[in-house]
Amino acid sequence: MIKYVLFVAILMAISSCSITQHVAPNDMKCPDSPKCVSSEEQDTAQFVEPLSFSDQPEQAMARLKTALLSEENVTITNEQPAYLYAEVRSQLFGFVDDMKFILMSEQGTIQVRSSARTGYSDLGVNRRRIERIRTVFNASNQ
Numbered sequence: 001m002i003k004y005v006l007f008v009a010i011l012m013a014i015s016s017c018s019i020t021q022h023v024a025p026n027d028m029k030c031p032d033s034p035k036c037v038s039s040e041e042q043d044t045a046q047f048v049e050p051l052s053f054s055d056q057p058e059q060a061m062a063r064l065k066t067a068l069l070s071e072e073n074v075t076i077t078n079e080q081p082a083y084l085y086a087e088v089r090s091q092l093f094g095f096v097d098d099m100k101f102i103l104m105s106e107q108g109t110i111q112v113r114s115s116a117r118t119g120y121s122d123l124g125v126n127r128r129r130i131e132r133i134r135t136v137f138n139a140s141n142q
Contacts, residue, residue, distance in 0.1 A: 028100065028113045035122040036115035037130055048130050051110040051137055057082070057103055064101055064110060067136035071129060074099075088129070095119070097126060 030036035030046045039050035053060035061081070068074050068086055078085035082103035087096050095118060102111040114126035 028102070028111055030113070030115060033120045035119055035126070036113070037127045038113040038115075039109075039111045040113070048112060048114075048127060049134075050104070050112055051101070051134060053108055053110065053141065055141060057105045060110065061103055063137050063140045064133075066140060067133045068099070070136050071133065090125075097122070097129075099129075 028038050028040035030038050030041050030044075034045070037046050037048040039048055041047045051060075051064065053063075055063075058081070061084070064084060065076065065079070068076065068084065071088065073089045073091060074086050075089075076084060076086045082105070084099075084101040086099045088099065089096055095116065097114060097116050099114045100112070104111060112130055114130050116122040116126065
């Protein structure tokens with residue numbers, strides 16, 4: 001019980017260290033805090049590989065949508081042919097993370113960004129989520 005209370009206290013302290021972040025739709029860069037991963041952050045700890053595809057762009061985006069919705073508490077709030085924006089609400093505290101995906105048809109990639117909206121650190125949650133999405137996305141192409 002004491003470990004649980006301590007964990008909750010630390011999590012609340014970390015999350016209250018920063019103001020809410022709002023990012024422009026095409027901005028894929030991360031803030032200077034460890035709460036974000038992006039395929040646009042070359043040579044940093046925040047870098048994550050973009051999603052790669054060899055099928056048609058429309059099929060890749062459909063697979064991405066399926067992969068996104070395989071995660072719990074995901075709401076797609078903006079869907080366009082070459083862009084997906086989703087919000088993820090944490091089960092325990094209701095924190096919101098933002099995910100953006102931009103299709104780069106010519107390169108055969110989908111640029112990704114996932115970031116906690118508030119707080120200083122996400123304790124690696126966004127990286128693990130993107131990698132789970134990548135696994136489902138890649139598995140559905142077979």
